[in-house]
Amino acid sequence: MGDLLEEHDLGQWRRTHYSSEISPSIGDEIVVMGWVASVRDHGNILFIILKDMHGEIQITAKKGECDDSLFELAKEVKEHSSIGIRGKVRPQEKAPNGAEIVPAEIRAFSIAKKAAPFMTQGKTSTVGIDTRLDLRAVDLRRNYLGSVFRIRQTVLNSVREFLDRQEFIEVNTPKMIATATEGGAALFPIFYYDREAFLAQSPQLYKEQLTMAFENVFEIGPIFRAEPSRTNRHLSEAISIDIERAFADYGDVMSILERMIVSIVETVKERNADDLKFLELELPAVELPFPKYSYSDLIDKLQEAGEHIQWGDDVTPQVMKSLQDDRLGGFYFIIDWPTSTKPFYVKPGSADGGRVCESFDLMFGPLEMSSGSTRINRKDQLVERMSKQGLKPDAFDYHLRVFDYGVPPHAGFGLGLERLMMALIKVENIRDTTLYPRDIDRLAP
Numbered sequence: 001m002g003d004l005l006e007e008h009d010l011g012q013w014r015r016t017h018y019s020s021e022i023s024p025s026i027g028d029e030i031v032v033m034g035w036v037a038s039v040r041d042h043g044n045i046l047f048i049i050l051k052d053m054h055g056e057i058q059i060t061a062k063k064g065e066c067d068d069s070l071f072e073l074a075k076e077v078k079e080h081s082s083i084g085i086r087g088k089v090r091p092q093e094k095a096p097n098g099a100e101i102v103p104a105e106i107r108a109f110s111i112a113k114k115a116a117p118f119m120t121q122g123k124t125s126t127v128g129i130d131t132r133l134d135l136r137a138v139d140l141r142r143n144y145l146g147s148v149f150r151i152r153q154t155v156l157n158s159v160r161e162f163l164d165r166q167e168f169i170e171v172n173t174p175k176m177i178a179t180a181t182e183g184g185a186a187l188f189p190i191f192y193y194d195r196e197a198f199l200a201q202s203p204q205l206y207k208e209q210l211t212m213a214f215e216n217v218f219e220i221g222p223i224f225r226a227e228p229s230r231t232n233r234h235l236s237e238a239i240s241i242d243i244e245r246a247f248a249d250y251g252d253v254m255s256i257l258e259r260m261i262v263s264i265v266e267t268v269k270e271r272n273a274d275d276l277k278f279l280e281l282e283l284p285a286v287e288l289p290f291p292k293y294s295y296s297d298l299i300d301k302l303q304e305a306g307e308h309i310q311w312g313d314d315v316t317p318q319v320m321k322s323l324q325d326d327r328l329g330g331f332y333f334i335i336d337w338p339t340s341t342k343p344f345y346v347k348p349g350s351a352d353g354g355r356v357c358e359s360f361d362l363m364f365g366p367l368e369m370s371s372g373s374t375r376i377n378r379k380d381q382l383v384e385r386m387s388k389q390g391l392k393p394d395a396f397d398y399h400l401r402v403f404d405y406g407v408p409p410h411a412g413f414g415l416g417l418e419r420l421m422m423a424l425i426k427v428e429n430i431r432d433t434t435l436y437p438r439d440i441d442r443l444a445p
């Protein structure tokens, strides 16, 4: 009786069907490939559940029914191994797709050398996230995360489709840059030949410049923030959906943002019905227009609720939790923030000496999803705001010089993809919405 030998090469083997294509009516011999999700050995009968990118298929090896030597080989198959099976399909009511495969040949491309330190079946995992992240590629085989990342794919597709319909052009801006834009967030310095440079915190100034040429632009790309804190909502590298629109103000882009969120929710409902069913998930209710609260009104409400918060303070998730208001459970905007709390490029309002600026945050419950604003399009005002925030206008010469050539009134926003996923999927930890999270403690894998 032979051992199950590893044959790393594909050779002449080719998959003929994905799991999702298997039905009891297939008469011919087929070849399936994937990973062993589980093995159940009942002595004279063995069930192997094989998982591929579309789902699962049952392989049933029965003593007497398949060749003796093949039956012995099948018994050696271990969870997580990568294998191919040639065999015949027959109906089996209890199996996925109502069919099972009776094997005629097994090919072990890679035999698992160890048992994984956590279960990959089932919806929840009992081990801590760090154990899972240390072996993330194996963790990502969990059906739960499969659904999360398929939904993420739909979110990205639907954003692109939506913005394409609104005549936005997709751009890619430099990620190695010379200056900071988002005051509060710390920068990652890098060596750039013989100079110091930084990883981009945001495509902000580039997307603003591009409105001069293309009017409406968007970018889906990484942003880098040296976040010193350990929280469930901050990453050091996140994906931001950024838009910028010429001849528009913050009201116009808020309208784009809320319609985009509605379009995302509807598209996920339509394209990911199976994933939502598996996750037992109902997507958040979205109704246009989203409620809008002014920052000042919210501070009054928080003070009434007993919070020690002053006008000018940031509104943190902890503080927001003290507000008992049903309308603050879903998506809503906080608008008209103090100018002092926002970056230099945000346009101050015309009333009250510009104490309040034309800005908004989109929230989901206590969590910030997006920030946006009308931007300053006057060079002298921008220089003044930079200086007020302690920045050296000379360092921004590369940006300021384009203001001599007709920068249009413009507005935009940045929406955090992982934060949006947290809201849609009700994930507690942002790390589960990204493949390989980066944070203060983690730079690998």
Ligand code: AMO
Binding pocket: 182, 185, 201, 202, 203, 204, 225, 227, 233, 234, 235, 236, 238, 240, 242, 243, 368, 369, 370, 371, 372, 373, 412, 413, 414, 415, 416, 417, 418, 419
């Ligand atoms: P802001 O700094 O508010 O605005 O960032 C926009 C959105 O990006 C997401 N985000 C993060 N997500 C995870 N981890 C982080 N460390 C992190 N930092 C930010 C959030 C946030 O709402 N230039 C402006 C946008 C604009 O005005 O167009 C900006 O970067 O969801």
